[in-house]
Amino acid sequence: MSAGKVEVRFAQEQFDRLYGHLYPGDDREHAAVLLASLVERRGKPARLLVREVIVAVDGVDYGVSPEGYGRVQASFINRAIIKASRQRLVYLHVHNHLSDRSVAFSRVDMASHERGYPALLDIADGMPVGALVFGARSLQIDLWWPDKTRSSLSRCLAVGSRVTRLFSSPKEAPRAAYSPEVDRQVRFLGEEGQALLADATVAVIGLGGVGSMVVQDLARLGVGRLLLVDTDRLEASNLSRVVTATHADVKASRLKTELAERYARAVNPAIAVESIAGDMAD
Numbered sequence: 001m002s003a004g005k006v007e008v009r010f011a012q013e014q015f016d017r018l019y020g021h022l023y024p025g026d027d028r029e030h031a032a033v034l035l036a037s038l039v040e041r042r043g044k045p046a047r048l049l050v051r052e053v054i055v056a057v058d059g060v061d062y063g064v065s066p067e068g069y070g071r072v073q074a075s076f077i078n079r080a081i082i083k084a085s086r087q088r089l090v091y092l093h094v095h096n097h098l099s100d101r102s103v104a105f106s107r108v109d110m111a112s113h114e115r116g117y118p119a120l121l122d123i124a125d126g127m128p129v130g131a132l133v134f135g136a137r138s139l140q141i142d143l144w145w146p147d148k149t150r151s152s153l154s155r156c157l158a159v160g161s162r163v164t165r166l167f168s169s170p171k172e173a174p175r176a177a178y179s180p181e182v183d184r185q186v187r188f189l190g191e192e193g194q195a196l197l198a199d200a201t202v203a204v205i206g207l208g209g210v211g212s213m214v215v216q217d218l219a220r221l222g223v224g225r226l227l228l229v230d231t232d233r234l235e236a237s238n239l240s241r242v243v244t245a246t247h248a249d250v251k252a253s254r255l256k257t258e259l260a261e262r263y264a265r266a267v268n269p270a271i272a273v274e275s276i277a278g279d280m281a282d
Contacts, residue, residue, distance in 0.1 A: 005045040005154035006143050008036070008132070012160025014053050021055045022096040022134055029070045031056040033080040034092040038128065045154040048090055048143075054080055069108055070095055081123050090127055091120060092141075096134040102169035103135030105142055117144045139166040165196070174199060181268075182222050194222060203227040205280050207256040209241030212263075216243055219264040225272040226264055230256040231279045 010018070022030045032055045036048040056062035061076040072093070084091040097103050105113075113131060120129045121144060130143035130151075143151040153172075158164035167173045176194035178186065186194050200223050204211050207230040218226060233253045234245050242256065244263035257275035264271050 004151055006141060006151045007045045007047045007154045008050070008139070008141060008156040009047060010050045010156070010158040012158050012162065012164070014050050015158035015164060018053050018055075018094065019134075022094070023136065027098060029064075029096055029098075030058065031062045031070060031072050032094040033076075034094055034132065035080070035084050035087065035089040036092060038090050046151070048092070051089060077120075081120055081129070084127065084129075085124050088127060090143075091124060091129045092143075093131040094134070095131075099135040099138065101135065101137045103133055103138040103140050104168065105131070105133050105140060109133065110142070113142055113144070118148070120144075121146060121148070137166065138168055140168040176222070181220075185221065197222050198224045201225040201227060203229065204260070205229045207242070207244070207260045208232070208238060212242045212244045212256070212260060215260045215264055216267070219267040219271055222268065223271065226261075226274070228257045228260050228264075228273060228275045229278065229280055230260075231277060232256050234259060 018032055018034075021032060024030075032053060034050050035052040035054070036050045039047040039049060041047060056072055056076055061073050063071055063073075065071045077093075081091050083089075097106075109131070117129055124146075126146055128143050128145050130141055132139060132141050139153060139156045141151070141153045145151070153168050156166040158166075165173075173192045174195035175191035176182070176186065176198050178191075182194055185197075189197075202218055202223050202225070204214050204218070204226065207215065207228060211230070215226065215228065233255055234242065234249050235253075236250050238256075239245055239247070239250055242259065244256075244259040245254075249259055255275075255277050257277045261273045261275050264273055
């Protein structure tokens with residue numbers, strides 16, 4: 001059975017540490033355990049927020065069986081699942097394959113889950129358990145819920161100074177619905193790139209000369225959601241710089257957030273906008 005999809009999120013430094021352990025350049029499989037918080041969201045995929053990366057030390061916690069299959073020591077699993085249970089976190093076993101942009105669990109992997117995860121669910125005491133398998137540029141999850149329904153991957157994000165996105169295969173990556181308004185962008189970004197813009201939330205803090213132009217470009221690019229923050233009302237001296245404003249707005253002393261939101265919605269009726277007429281410092 002399936003319980004839909006789940007999303008996995010890392011801090012970038014957690015992801016980099018895990019990835020460096022799995023792919024040190026030796027073309028071998030390695031293993032780890034993740035402990036993650038569970039965020040269930042109505043109408044959206046559940047989200048797993050990685051809290052801790054516990055690497056399995058080669059030759060101590062992890063080895064290769066005579067048949068050539070990777071095997072994690074029972075003592076390592078036991079310590080990790082008990083810690084997860086005590087902290088009400090989700091236990092996730094991790095290993096890597098040597099594939100690239102597409103990855104899936106092997107028959108041996110799935111048979112191991114069938115044997116071991118019912119017992120892990122008992123120890124987890126009401127929390128899900130599961131496994132992640134990495135390819136070099138891909139990821140899949142087999143998450144077991146307490147009722148033994150299972151979920152696969154929606155997407156994985158590693159967030160830091162950059163954002164790394166992983167899917168189980170290229171065909172699972174989102175694609176933007178075509179529209180003539182973004183035709184030229186799709187020609188060089190591709191449907192996947194345009195879909196990332198449509199899925200993005202961008203905050204613009206300060207909606208004067210620079211901020212109003214940023215809003216103008218984001219709305220036309222097809223960004224899905226804007227968060228607009230500014231405490232000021234329009235004055236006559238702003239009119240030469242604020243591209244979202246008119247003379248009538250000066251007379252009405254309208255909020256700059258109001259002008260930016262009006263412009264964004266006029267250019268892109270599908271955009272979602274949240275405006276905060278306040279000081280960011282507050």
